[in-house]
Amino acid sequence: MLVLPFGFFTAPVLSAQQAQPNHYAAPVGGITLEQAADKVRRKTGGRVLSASPVEKGGRRGYNVRVLVDGKRVKQYYVDSEGRMTSR
Numbered sequence: 001m002l003v004l005p006f007g008f009f010t011a012p013v014l015s016a017q018q019a020q021p022n023h024y025a026a027p028v029g030g031i032t033l034e035q036a037a038d039k040v041r042r043k044t045g046g047r048v049l050s051a052s053p054v055e056k057g058g059r060r061g062y063n064v065r066v067l068v069d070g071k072r073v074k075q076y077y078v079d080s081e082g083r084m085t086s087r
Contacts, residue, residue: 030080036062039084040076044068063087 031039037051046066054063054077061079068074075087 030060031078031082033062036078036082037064039078039082040064040066043084044074044076046074049073 033051033053037048040046040051041048044066046068049065049067051062051064054061056077056079059079061077064076064078066074066076076084077087078084
């Protein structure tokens with residue numbers, strides 16, 4: 001007879017930090033971080049320096065910093081639907 005310890009077949013318990021969604025995945029019906037960065041790069045012709053997920057007004061999106069004309073750094077916000085605004 002095989003005796004297994006209690007809870008052997010239960011799912012692992014995740015901490016609040018581990019249970020948070022993957023911010024790099026596309027929001028439901030939205031775009032990914034890579035798609036947002038690519039959109040800014042194509043629209044500005046600049047070089048993307050950084051891109052990070054953010055929540056603005058209860059909605060998810062991405063802040064993207066881009067080097068334009070090799071001199072100026074501009075920041076853009078791309079919402080989950082792909083709309084881009086400069087900051």
